Amino acid sequence: MRVLVIGSGGREHALAWAIAKSPRLEKLIVAPGNGGTQTLATNASIDITDHDAVVGLAKAEKIDLVVIGPDAPAVAGLADDVRAAGLLCFGPSKAAAQLEGSKAFTKMLCDEAGVPTAAYGKFDNERDALAYLRSRGAPIVVKADGLAAGKGVRVAETLEEAEDAVRDCFSGAFGESGSTVVIEEVLEGEEASVFALCDGHNIVMLASAQDHKRAWDGDRGPNTGGMGAYSPAPVMTPQMLERTRREIIEPSIRRMAERGTPFTGVLFAGLMIGKSGPRLIEYNVRFGDPECQVLMMRLKSDVLDLIEATAAGDLRGVVPEWRDEVALTVVMAARGYPGSVEKGSEIKGTDTLNSETVQVFHAGTARDGQRLIANGGRVLNVTALGATVAEARARAYAAVDQIDWRDGFCRRDIGWRALQREAG
């Protein structure tokens, strides 16, 4: 099978790594890829926002299956254009990608499908939004409707902060994404993520994970795309996973099909697990990054079989197998992330670390001849397996400590919550 993976993050390196293990793989191309994907696939430096260029590459390379990694191409409808060209594609249609592209759409779907989520209001003007805020009081959550690179959500402790967030949205801080605003109640509990493959109608639950969104130790500092993750999430017991499937994922997928916009691809449910059970915070229409890295580390089944069955609408009876071990990943980022960073510093010592239990997935890296160069904000995902959280974490940090990169930093406390639980 000839496969084209779209994207250039740690998620796409992990997907490419897992796909490359498949005995069915004939040729693997990653567009645009990074310094890590280059070692196990061919990187194609095309502009992935140019859908004609993607289709052109896929045709020229006789690709059998296109796998869309990130949110932006999914929301932009790349899957529709790939399918219109007669190619098999793993990823949602533009209409189904609204589950990530519009928070108001997801709230409406929750209403229609009876999915438990935070009570909310939806506004297209500042005056009504501010009036609603004042009637509700703080704490309260203000969200720009559309994609905002992870910056469009404010969990406001005070009314002033919430009002500022509303004004930011309507004054154009997030462009078109902020022209509609969702305001919702603060959910209490522990956050976890669950992933499910969907072929439009059938659902295959994958594993759970938890990530660390804040930049600094102790879950402090600015929000990021994710500074580390582990799988499974201890809070997602088999009962909680089953409830999530029954109360959240299944009714959502059923309703999407009834609306005439069936969802295919991987659905990423961000959950709050509270006293009354799981509630949906948000959907994403792709694997999480860095959650994908820990999932791929634990997956025993051939990922190509799973992805192909999803894309082909053929998931019935598919049961993925997982390693029992915990996987944990530590993100190494360039100093300054999530603010502006310098590119171009050299990274040494990554190439000899990979083993049965450790994999260094690359995100923002590039190769300059033999040299590995930092080329983005999040740069490496040092990922390890272990019998326990403590063991996986010790292995991951031992590997981190072998890496010689003066301009990088990482959190030192990834997995603290799971570790506390493990310690009892």
Ligand code: AMP
């Ligand atoms: P994002 O992933 O950028 O959309 O950020 C969403 C984050 O904001 C979540 O991971 C939660 O930590 C937080 N959040 C969003 N909505 C709520 C809510 N209703 N209650 C509590 N926290 C929330």
Ligand code: GLY
């Ligand atoms: N790590 C969170 C995300 O991928 O959205």
